[in-house]
Amino acid sequence: MRSISRRALFGACMACGAAHAGLTATPVQAQGSGGWSPPASAQRCPSRWGANDRRGSMNHMTPERMRDAAQMIREGRKIEIGHMLTQSMPFFGTRRFDVHLKQQFMNPQANRRGSNEEIVITELAQVGTQLDAFPHQTIGDETYNCVNVPGISSRGGFTEMGVETVGTIMARGVVMDIAGLKGTQTLPIDYEITPQDLQQALDRQRVELREGDAMLINTGWAALWGRDNARYVSGCPGLGVAAAEWLIERGPLLLGADNWPVEVAPSRTMPHASLPVHQIALVVHGVHLLENMKLDELVAAGRSEFCFVMQPLRARGFTGSTVAPAAMF
Numbered sequence: 001m002r003s004i005s006r007r008a009l010f011g012a013c014m015a016c017g018a019a020h021a022g023l024t025a026t027p028v029q030a031q032g033s034g035g036w037s038p039p040a041s042a043q044r045c046p047s048r049w050g051a052n053d054r055r056g057s058m059n060h061m062t063p064e065r066m067r068d069a070a071q072m073i074r075e076g077r078k079i080e081i082g083h084m085l086t087q088s089m090p091f092f093g094t095r096r097f098d099v100h101l102k103q104q105f106m107n108p109q110a111n112r113r114g115s116n117e118e119i120v121i122t123e124l125a126q127v128g129t130q131l132d133a134f135p136h137q138t139i140g141d142e143t144y145n146c147v148n149v150p151g152i153s154s155r156g157g158f159t160e161m162g163v164e165t166v167g168t169i170m171a172r173g174v175v176m177d178i179a180g181l182k183g184t185q186t187l188p189i190d191y192e193i194t195p196q197d198l199q200q201a202l203d204r205q206r207v208e209l210r211e212g213d214a215m216l217i218n219t220g221w222a223a224l225w226g227r228d229n230a231r232y233v234s235g236c237p238g239l240g241v242a243a244a245e246w247l248i249e250r251g252p253l254l255l256g257a258d259n260w261p262v263e264v265a266p267s268r269t270m271p272h273a274s275l276p277v278h279q280i281a282l283v284v285h286g287v288h289l290l291e292n293m294k295l296d297e298l299v300a301a302g303r304s305e306f307c308f309v310m311q312p313l314r315a316r317g318f319t320g321s322t323v324a325p326a327a328m329f
Helices: 006-019 056-060 063-070 195-205 229-234 241-248 276-285 296-300
Strands: 078-080 097-101 118-122 130-132 169-177 214-218 254-257 288-291 305-310 320-322 326-328
Touching (some): 056 288, 063 169, 063 305, 078 296, 169 195, 169 296, 214 296, 241 254, 241 276, 276 288
Parallel strands (some): 214 254
Antiparallel strands (some): 078 326, 097 118, 130 320
16 A cells, blocks of 8 residues: 655644744634644643643543443453454554564474464554554643653653553443444545534433543544555544544543544644644643544444453553454443
8 A cells, every 4th residue: 555654744743833832822712713722831731630640541540430341341242443453454654564474493392392483573552553652742842741752762762651651441431423423334534523523422322421431433434444545544534623622621531533543634624733633632631542443343233332441562661552452341
């Protein structure tokens, strides 16, 4: 497939930040106003959990909420809501997933035990279904809680807030089926999800959001995964700025979607900004993003709420992790 540089997509973000240098942030206006700009450090820091916090929305995962989530497992069923890692999945820029099977080694003992291994060349943090850690995105040189990125950068990874700070996740999960709400398998490539869409989907599915939920969005875009990779990465429907803020006001543990950035790309209402929801979620509010999900089976099963389980890699200093989330009920 023809790769599209995600770095190029994000590059415009710095230009956007420079254009707004010295300006105070404006609140989110109506969906079509394009009124959001990255807030100044003094407006976003310290975070609600204090100046020394490095976990952000993971603070929502309390023992009580974990127990409540576990109690949602009544039937003993599980649906995988992440994609299989393969060499035919979509990639951005220089990202890759190359698997090379090594020659079998036959041990010399009489029982002829053979050993097989593989070599994998990849970016474990940013391929397949993936969870973004906070250092993955910045406003200028700062990431979540105004931590200076050059100050925590090392040749071996980030010294603070790598994906190892996340840990095992067990929470109530809710999927909002926006494609189903609109009566289509896949939303149009430029469809920008609004707060009204989210509320209507919740009403239609007779479910409500609670603080600490893993809040997931079904756009239907995953139908292109491995089938039309060039179109998959060329853009996608997803959350608009106002919709993202609406969800964040409800205290998500994380935001996820079956597209590559969770948000709409590019934005019709903010065409000169590069992935602003990444800045809003990861940098301003400390909310992790879960990208490239596979939600079709879950939606087809009619499961709007469930026990959400996921284990990111315990990889020190990584900007994220390839993951294999599951819905259990």
